Amino acid sequence: MKNRLLKLWHQDGTRSVMASVLSILAGLVAGSLIILIVGICNPTLGLKSVWDGVRLIFGGLFATGRNAAGALTFGFNPASVGNMLFRATPLILTGLSVAVAFKTGLFNIGAPGQYLAGTAATLFIALSIPSSVVPPQIIWFLAFFGGMLAGALWGAIPGMLKSLLNINEVLACIMTNWIAANLVTWVFDISNLKNVVENTKSGYIYKTTFNNVATSKLGLDLIFHDSQVNGGIVVAAILAIIVYIILTRTTFGYQLKACGSNRFAARYAGIKDKRNIVLSMAIAGSLAGAAGSLYYLSGNTEFFWSTYQSLPATGFNGIPVALLAANHPIGVIFTGMFMSMLDISGLQMTNLTAYNEYITDVIIAVIVYLSAFSLLIKTLLGHRRAHKTDAPLKNPDPDGTQADSKADGKEALKA
Template sequence: MANEKKPALGASLRQKSSGVLAALLCILIGMAIGLVVLFVINPGHAWKDGFLRIVQGGFYDFPYGVGKTLTQTAPLIMTGLSVAFAFKTGLFNIGAAGQYTLGAFGALYCALVLQLPWWVCLLAAALFGAVWGAIPGIFKAYLNINEVITSIMFNWIGLYLVNEIIYGRGSGVMYDAHNTRTWKLADRASQALIPSCGMSELFHTSNTTIAIFLAIAVAVLIWVVLEKTTFGYELKAVGLNKNAARYAGINEKKNIILSMTIAGALAGFGAGLFYLSGGAEWNPLNSTSLPAMGFNGIATALLASSHPIGTVFSSLFISHITVGGAYLPTKYFPTEIADLISGIIIYLCAFSMLFRGVIEKKLLHKEEKTNVNAEPAPGAETGKEGK
């Protein structure tokens, strides 16, 4: 029995190690290509004023830059979890941007109009996102319409619906006509601001709050649900094979809807974490494109191989280089270089399965070589003598 467990344990560790090494390889190649691009644009300043600033990230302007990184990481973790959760259950939630948009509206409406406390506003953000995520799930479960198509459609429906409600022909209840955006929470609804618990003072910012800890707690909760509960097992079973799951007595339609609903709630919750931290206001006149945070979640999920805990680290990395890119001197480089690097890393993630396969073969070969060179078991020599 112990001998049977050893190979299984070794295979599991080998698989996890190969996943981490594949992600690191994607990052290294992406950073190397980014360095080459910097040298092509401006060879004289590529290293010191370019690459090193991106690598330093928020630490270039410590502690303010680090606080800014943490503020951006919290919602990115949530949209990454939204995409990763759907991936784990066999669905591609490309609608995280729309669910994020509805979550932002739910949080701001409950804060500015209903004057509710921050934790209620966060729950409302998750609820609005959940509703917007459930709709593609219902279409998928009962009409077998691809969730990618409906998610993309509802991204744009959600964006323009929110813009129309907030703008309200220039006189919406949430709308500050003078600044062409929603009212600042600090001015109109301070009770809806997520507590900073000293973090804003620590990082010398006005919007670094406990949101990052809430996001990490949710990531741990999602990992527990997926890996340690019957519900999580059923969700993954449906993702692996709907027909086999149905044969085993699992209600695949219910689980598809629940998966997309939870994914939507996670994205909506992420919007709540960002806007209730006072990080920004919603501008319906400028918000004619979908929030980048929703699509960046796809990057973090791919980089983390859809692992909930890995999503925390991949989100932190993406935010780190994005903030670093903002510190590039514009007279030498465009700030979009950081987006280029993250884009290359995302592209390489498409080859991560190939990288993982190669790395696993190397690890297996090394393991077999170690076993061959190992000393024979005590009973082996006795058996040989008996023959």
């Protein structure tokens, strides 16, 4: 048993997880340190508020407010957990988008643009088809797939520029992001979907519920009262599993990864690298599009249409989600939830203390910074492994001990 655990420990995946966990812990500690420094430098905040802030950084999800004595209380907070799941939905999908592109050796910084393209297509379809003629469920499906398709098309543009004209995909993505931001503003500017019924909502598009279209709650709202949770999180998880299957169990996925490892070797092996780059970006785009689509199909979110000066942060936050998961599609589900949990912690921080939610963005940045050299952390973790496995390698018996230990490792993982 101990042997098996040891082998599990020595798996590459385990070390990836360990590296990520270490990065997360370091990020949280860094955030706490900043709070400590600010608290000490600013006498009006004081040490008590530092203690509150640090507790919220680590357990903001479970904060339930303050009691009569003014002390923080903790416990199961259904609204927070539900909102965490709701906010995780687009993060998981943009994270998947970035991860898929990474697997093909592309840095998809274009997720914000694809997210906007998906949002626009979804809102147009969901609000333009009258629900009195077509059943809302069918409109929902049309809107969702329309959003994915729009995202895919928008993602395919930098893909084609990269593969056909050899334009740096980072640059092409940045340009298409801003073009998308302006185009979306333009189409909504001339559309008749601007919310003119509620005059407090100037600058916003109608909610999809104006046309009776909304993602089914699937009963999740019964568990998490007073939260925005809906079936979108399930859709996101299913998409993550589909991506995982495509990447690990199909020839197509193998070809994508081969292009990522070495484009020229892949071409030599007869893989159509240019086609694969475009397809990879299209898939990435469709996932980012789905993120926007699900976020605005929830029925309780409104889209601020005059967005030409800013790009949606959800798109950029896909990058840390993917990096933290080491680009593993299943891992993305968990890191996406972790990121949205930090979001909730930040909100609680703003509500309950003198600090504000931007400290969680600092934490995310520190985590990404550390994950930039996660390879180094992995090697450091692996150092101990090298010492321990030295012994069997020195074994004079050349019966392929290494191959055996690998097979054992796999079994250990299954068990």
